[in-house]
Structure formats: structure tokens, C-alpha cells
Amino acid sequence: MKQNKNPLKKRKYRNGFWDWLCIIVLCAPAVLHLLIFWLGVQIETFELAFTNQFTMEKGWDNFAWAWKQIFSDVGNNNMGLAFRNTLTFFVMGMTLVPVTMFFAYLIYRKSIGYSFSRVTLYLPGAVGGIMLALLYANLMSSTGPVMEVVKDVTGNENMASLRFTDGMLYIMIFDIFVGIGGNLMIWLGSMARIPKELIEVGKLEGIGPFTEFRKVVLPLIWPTFVTMITLQVIGIFGATGSVLALTGGTNGTNTIAFWMYNMVLQGLTSEYGNVAAVGLIFTVFTIPLVVVGRWLMNRFGEEVEY
Amino acid sequence: MAKRHLFRKGSRADNRLSEIKKNGALFNILGLIPLIWGTLFVLMILWGFGVSITDEDWYLDHPSSIIPLKLDFSNYQKAMEKFVFESYIDGELVKTNYFTLILNSFWFSFGMTATKMISTVFFAYAVARLHFPGRKFLYVFVVLQMMIPVYGQTAANYQLLDNLGLLDSPLFLLGQGAGHGMYFLIVYAFFRNLPTGYAEAAQIDGAGPFTVFFRVMLPQARPIIVSLSVMQFISAWNSYDVPLLYLPSYPTLSTALYLYKDNMFQLGLSTPTYFAGMLISIIPVAVLFLVFNKQIMNNISIGGMKG
Numbered sequence: 001m002k003q004n005k006n007p008l009k010k011r012k013y014r015n016g017f018w019d020w021l022c023i024i025v026l027c028a029p030a031v032l033h034l035l036i037f038w039l040g041v042q043i044e045t046f047e048l049a050f051t052n053q054f055t056m057e058k059g060w061d062n063f064a065w066a067w068k069q070i071f072s073d074v075g076n077n078n079m080g081l082a083f084r085n086t087l088t089f090f091v092m093g094m095t096l097v098p099v100t101m102f103f104a105y106l107i108y109r110k111s112i113g114y115s116f117s118r119v120t121l122y123l124p125g126a127v128g129g130i131m132l133a134l135l136y137a138n139l140m141s142s143t144g145p146v147m148e149v150v151k152d153v154t155g156n157e158n159m160a161s162l163r164f165t166d167g168m169l170y171i172m173i174f175d176i177f178v179g180i181g182g183n184l185m186i187w188l189g190s191m192a193r194i195p196k197e198l199i200e201v202g203k204l205e206g207i208g209p210f211t212e213f214r215k216v217v218l219p220l221i222w223p224t225f226v227t228m229i230t231l232q233v234i235g236i237f238g239a240t241g242s243v244l245a246l247t248g249g250t251n252g253t254n255t256i257a258f259w260m261y262n263m264v265l266q267g268l269t270s271e272y273g274n275v276a277a278v279g280l281i282f283t284v285f286t287i288p289l290v291v292v293g294r295w296l297m298n299r300f301g302e303e304v305e306y
Numbered sequence: 307m308a309k310r311h312l313f314r315k316g317s318r319a320d321n322r323l324s325e326i327k328k329n330g331a332l333f334n335i336l337g338l339i340p341l342i343w344g345t346l347f348v349l350m351i352l353w354g355f356g357v358s359i360t361d362e363d364w365y366l367d368h369p370s371s372i373i374p375l376k377l378d379f380s381n382y383q384k385a386m387e388k389f390v391f392e393s394y395i396d397g398e399l400v401k402t403n404y405f406t407l408i409l410n411s412f413w414f415s416f417g418m419t420a421t422k423m424i425s426t427v428f429f430a431y432a433v434a435r436l437h438f439p440g441r442k443f444l445y446v447f448v449v450l451q452m453m454i455p456v457y458g459q460t461a462a463n464y465q466l467l468d469n470l471g472l473l474d475s476p477l478f479l480l481g482q483g484a485g486h487g488m489y490f491l492i493v494y495a496f497f498r499n500l501p502t503g504y505a506e507a508a509q510i511d512g513a514g515p516f517t518v519f520f521r522v523m524l525p526q527a528r529p530i531i532v533s534l535s536v537m538q539f540i541s542a543w544n545s546y547d548v549p550l551l552y553l554p555s556y557p558t559l560s561t562a563l564y565l566y567k568d569n570m571f572q573l574g575l576s577t578p579t580y581f582a583g584m585l586i587s588i589i590p591v592a593v594l595f596l597v598f599n600k601q602i603m604n605n606i607s608i609g610g611m612k613g
Contacts (some may be wrong), residue, residue: 022515030429030485044462111337120344126595128544148370279458
């Protein structure tokens with residue numbers, strides 16, 4: 001009997017030669033990448049974490065060092081501070097999720113000047129965080145226009161830039177400013193998929209924009225909301241804000257992710273083992289969050305049929 | 307009494323006005339926040355442009371001025387001449403001029419986009435539409451892999467790239483073809499929801515799996531592929547941390563801008579010249595964004611991630 005070569009029909013893998021070749025060719029780049037650059041990096045991370053970089057002996061030395069450091073409050077840029085800063089950026093990121101969603105709804109519901117807002121709020125995504133960070137740094141410098149106004153208002157001519165007086169606040173103002181537009185497109189894309197008829201029915205019933213948001217839009221974009229929140233939760237220890245672009249970790253703005261990046265950037269090969277150990281400890285901390293996250297996604301993240 | 311209309315009844319402006327009125331005062335007031343927010347971005351960039359065309363000496367005397375009163379457009383020419391990136395590679399001073407920085411930005415961004423998109427689109431289509439053992443496992447694996455962020459990999463990744471000879475070389479791009487992640491989920495969802503009609507018709511006409519993919523399915527996915535490619539290109543163009551760490555001999559414009567931000571004066575660059583160099587660097591991505599912004603906004607959406 002002649003075999004049916006239709007790969008789209010649900011059958012038990014009765015693929016012909018060309019079907020298998022197609023599968024292999026299409027999967028090869030991603031699977032090879034996963035094996036070399038994902039699995040390879042995991043193996044290398046464990047190798048580094050369990051190797052003392054001075055004696056090259058295997059053991060738990062790096063973990064012992066890392067565990068002490070995580071709770072240390074010694075020095076200006078200690079790991080305890082980095083941990084607290086990371087949590088601060090995480091809370092900021094979580095807060096931005098619903099705020100961005102509401103901004104997107106205002107634009108979706110055609111608020112005044114919505115076309116302009118839609119394009120301009122995505123500007124940070126287009127022109128790049130580094131450029132806006134440079135503009136912001138100059139605006140906020142001690143001789144910049146913003147500080148001039150602050151100096152005039154407070155009457156303090158010798159006032160230093162916020163970068164030096166409160167580095168975290170300096171970064172957070174910038175991150176909130178540019179972060180609003182960050183996921184705007186994903187929200188707008190999700191809202192654009194809502195069938196117009198549902199919105200029209202609501203309008204005919206005479207419901208206002210806020211009721212429409214609560215009763216029609218939010219339930220339909222709920223899977224996107226759950227996904228965005230869950231991704232924030234599981235990325236908790238990677239939260240780092242614009243530390244690299246704005247302060248380079250100085251003035252009390254170090255974070256865990258920045259510390260790890262900086263160790264490698266500085267070429268401190270002797271610290272690689274410690275970096276890997278710190279990372280693995282935080283990965284273990286993340287596992288309960290991942291379990292909760294998966295449960296959330298499977299329980300509430302299911303696609304709504306419409 | 308007949309309702310008075312500011313614009314011709316039934317015209318677009320009239321409909322828009324009645325829509326705004328129906329939204330209510332509170333919604334309209336809240337709706338002004340994104341408008342003001344977006345305006346602040348535009349003002350910020352306009353201020354940057356103002357500084358870039360300000361006379362250097364005048365700027366030194368008036369650093370906090372918002373409106374430039376003495377203009378000098380030659381800052382752009384000076385930026386291209388003076389913007390020379392200096393770095394020490396293996397103890398030797400290496401100078402990279404402005405045009406090489408632009409060239410580096412282009413090949414880095416094109417390479418990152420091409421490797422990522424080819425790998426992602428191929429993989430997402432295979433997992434979404436082809437039947438083979440382990441495809442469900444691959445999907446769940448990709449979702450799980452996104453959900454378990456293993457921290458502290460920078461050092462291991464650096465070491466691995468070094469061992470493979472991909473560090474500080476254009477071959478670095480070979481390692482950037484990750485077919486998983488958020489883009490995978492977007493393309494996967496697209497192919498899953500694509501009707502099978504055209505593909506089945508092609509198969510009845512004798513088309514093989516490659517023909518179905520390249521000539522039937524891929525053209526239908528063009529809008530989403532273009533949108534994601536533009537987003538990836540913009541992201542790569544603006545990336546400064548990746549070239550900074552992995553490609554020190556091939557600085558891009560973003561890397562140079564980042565490294566010069568705190569020591570521009572030592573390199574003989576004034577703030578207006580520096581700003582001019584910075585604004586030239588955003589022209590390619592600004593053009594891409596302006597051309598494709600509607601397409602991007604209409605094609606990107608993610609839903610739930612079950613796995």
C-alpha cells in the first residue's frame with residue numbers, strides 16, 4: 001500500500017524519507033544550540049562551581065564562600081546590599097506589569113492622542129536604553145537642566161547629582177520612566193486579538209471603559225497577564241535595572257546579576273568559581289518559585305477561546 | 307432641540323469627538339498620562355538634538371540651557387572624525403574609527419538577527435506542525451527552560467566560548483542561534499493557529515515537506531517574521547553589554563557610546579560632539595522603527611504558557 005506522506009495528519013510517525021530529512025534540517029540548528037550552548041554551559045557552570053580556582057581541587061569551597069557573602073554586610077558594595085537592591089528592582093518590575101497593561105488599555109481604547117502615545121512610548125525600545133540613559137545622565141548631572149531647576153527651588157547651589165546622593169533612586173526614576181513602554185507591544189497585541197463584536201456588545205449595553213476593562217478585556221487577556229507576572233517572579237534574582245548603563249554598580253547600586261557580569265568583564269578568572277556558586281545558590285532559591293509559577297500558568301494561564 | 311455638532315455630522319472628526327465624550331471625564335484625564343509620558347520622551351530626544359547642534363564654547367558657558375542660542379552643525383562632522391575608539395588588545399593599542407564602529411554594529415546586528423530568526427522559525431515550525439517522536443518533550447523542555455533561570459552562567463558561557471574559539475571573533479554569532487525563548491513561543495503559537503488548508507492543497511498537488519514549508523507556510527508567516535526580525539535587529543543594535551564582554555576587538559557604536567560616557571573629555575570630545583555621534587547612531591534603528599512600527603504592533607502577542 002502506498003504510504004500517505006502528509007505530515008500534517010495525525011498519525012503515528014509514518015513519515016517518509018523527505019519528511020524525516022525536513023524534520024532533521026529544521027530542528028538541527030536549535031537542537032545543536034541547545035546541546036552545545038545550553039547543556040554545555042550548564043555542565044561548565046557546575047564544573048566551575050565545584051572547583052576551587054586557586055587549588056583546582058573539587059569540593060564545596062566556592063559554595064561556602066558564596067553562602068557567607070550572600071548574608072554579608074561588610075564593605076560598600078557587599079552581596080547583602082546587592083541582594084536587597086535586586087529585590088527592590090524586582091518589586092519595581094512587578095509593579096510596572098499592571099501599570100503598563102493599563103497604559104496599553106488606555107491606548108487600545110483610543111484615549112486622546114493614542115496614536116502618538118503608541119509610537120512614542122515604544123521609543124525606548126527603538127532608540128535603545130543606552131542612548132536614553134546617556135541623555136538622562138546628562139539631564140540629571142550636577143550642571144544639567146534638571147539639577148538647575150532643583151537647585152533654584154531648594155536654594156542649595158552646591159547640591160550634588162542624585163547619582164551620588166541616592167544611586168538607587170536615580171536608577172529607579174529612569175527605569176520607571178522607560179519601563180512603561182517595555183512590554184506595551186505585547187499588551188497591545190493581546191488586546192488587538194479581542195474580537196470587536198465582544199467590545200461592541202458591551203458598548204451597546206452601555207458599559208463604560210472601566211467596566212469594559214474589568215469585565216471584558218481583563219478576562220480575555222488574563223493568560224498574558226499570568227505569563228508576564230510569572231516571568232517576573234521566576235526572574236526575581238536576575239532583576240538588575242539599568243545599573244550597568246547608569247552607575248556601573250557604584251554608589252550602593254550593586255545587584256547580584258551585575259556583580260556576576262562585572263566579575264567576568266573585569267577578567268577576574270579566579271572569581272569564576274564563586275560567580276557560578278552564587279548563581280547556583282540563587283537558582284536553588286528559585287525552584288519553589290518555579291513550582292508555584294508552573295502551577296499558576298497551568299491553572300490560570302490557559303488560552304481563552306474566542 | 308437638535309444636537310449641535312462641532313464638526314460635520316457623521317464625519318470622522320465628529321465620530322471621534324462623540325467617542326471621546328462617551329469615554330467620560332475620568333478616562334480622558336487618565337488617558338492624558340500616556341500622552342504626557344510619550345511627549346517627555348520626545349522632548350528628551352529633542353533636547354539631545356539641541357545640544358548636538360550647540361556651539362561647543364557656548365555650551366561650556368551654558369550647560370544647563372534647554373534651548374541652544376548659538377548653533378554649530380559641524381559637530382556632526384567633528385563627531386565622525388574625532389570619534390575614534392581606543393582599546394588595548396593583547397597589550398597593543400587598537401584604534402577603531404567611527405565608520406568601522408558603524409560597520410561592526412551592522413554585521414553584529416544582522417548576524418544576531420539572522421542566526422536567531424533562522425533557528426527559531428525552523429524549530430517552531432517543526433515542533434508546531436510536523437509529527438515526530440519527542441516534539442511534545444521539546445516544547446515542554448523549551449517552556450521549562452524559560453521558567454528555570456540558571457544564574458551565574460556568564461562565567462561558564464565566557465569560558466565555553468573561549469574553549470570553542472568563538473570569543474572575540476565574528477564566529478561568536480554561530481553561538482547565538484538559540485531557537486528557544488520568547489520568540490519561539492510567539493512563532494510556535496502562530497504556526498499552531500495557522501489553518502492547514504493551503505498546505506493540504508499543496509500536498510495533494512504533490513508538494514514535499516520542504517516545498518510546503520518554504521513556499522506555503524513561510525510566506526504566510528512573513529508578517530510575524532519581519533516584525534520579530536526588526537525587533538531583534540533593534541535590540542542587537544542597541545546592545546552594548548554583549549559586544550563589550552564577548553567581542554572586545556569589534557566594538558560597536560553602542561559599546562563605544564557606553565564606554566565614552568564617563569571619559570569623553572579625556573578623549574577630546576565635547577558634550578555637543580558626543581551627542582552628535584550618539585544621534586547619528588540611532589538613525590538606522592529609528593528608520594526601521596518608523597517604517598515597521600505598525601506591523602510590529604499588529605503582530606506581536608503572547609498568551610499563556612502551558613507546559
